[in-house]
Amino acid sequence: MSTETAAYPVTPRNRVKRMHERGSYDRESVHAILDAAMLCHVAYVIDGQPYATPTLFWRRGDTLYWHGSSASRMLRHLKAGTPACLTVAHLDGLVLARSGFNHSANYRSAMCFGTARLVEDPAEKIEAMRDVVDRFYPDRSALLRPITPQEAKATTIVAMPIDEAAAKVRAKGVGDDEADFALPIWAGVIPVTTVLGPAETCHRLVAGVEKPETLAIFPEGGRLDAALRTGQQRYEDA
């Protein structure tokens, strides 16, 4: 897709203001950060009050999807949709400098702006309910007990095409003032990673059922972000 290689437009809404040298607007950078995450924070305004709601989300092309939860009541009455901001942030390291001012963190973040709408078309909703499984666990939905009409009714899914987005990344060592490097103060980076533990099989599992081979993308001790990016690739290739 040609849009995959293009950059998002830059407007006052998504322009990176502070530390602007850390910002970028190309789809590849933004998608890499989104696809490495399962958890995002969505900001909405309800009656003038902003909410930052943590939720699972996934990306299909240039559209983001998530479960409705707190905003669904509002969205049901807003057919035209509502402005929203979906943000992902990965903490990659603690940066300890020789001055308080230069203490920092290594991170990768992406902020996406658009208009959120409720997914109401039944076919789109069923497809999204399969996608939320298959995007994280390749080909899993076909193995499961099918979705019931009651479940589809009880599920609210929100979609937001990305109108604008920005990625912001810090990935380097200590950035002290030149004169401060001579001070006898310990400085360095403590890396942070989010990793997978050993799978805990449900204690009510039917005897003889094996873990599907497709879940090998989540190896014990592996990085969550890498597993999720692999899952997204399988989802796009399927």
Next chain:
Amino acid sequence: MSTETAAYPVTPRNRVKRMHERGSYDRESVHAILDAAMLCHVAYVIDGQPYATPTLFWRRGDTLYWHGSSASRMLRHLKAGTPACLTVAHLDGLVLARSGFNHSANYRSAMCFGTARLVEDPAEKIEAMRDVVDRFYPDRSALLRPITPQEAKATTIVAMPIDEAAAKVRAKGVGDDEADFALPIWAGVIPVTTVLGPAETCHRLVAGVEKPETLAIFPEGGRLDAALRTGQQRYEDA
């Protein structure tokens, strides 16, 4: 402090609506989730547009502090402050069920509501600039090159007393429908933890400088959330 043991008031703003059995409002539960994190997401509204901004934050009693960044321009003009929501979420596990509907995640989240204001008093600001170091790295600010007036001027810090808050936690195994447990489908939990890597000493370190003993709260292979809670305890005890 007696307020430490009390619960936050429950209003339409912070009441946990979806899966309300996972919610709680007591300070101890909320603080435990906040204190296990360095990264939060703050939601603001600027000209009708919501923003979910990732940022480092810390807690002092019932007040949350963070660096100003995108909201500082707005806050400078809003002396009375602006409504905000600061959210922390920890992903603890991927929950794979026998139906798509019962797939879930284990997590701990806290949403805090209040009115954000710019810290403008010079003494409060200098204290906050020391706290942002000492809250994460016990007693570290005293070892550092002192804060300069230019640095204080270039730093914007936002404070928000917590008016209302809610914690929401899922920490259990697969929650399948009773009839589904008999299906020959693999189900289980894949735990997720955020861990510390080996400290990478700055390559320009003055010869002979040792890593301070207080940084032993960040051991290689240790959990970030546990280290941060220990740091908060030291900060409160200091």
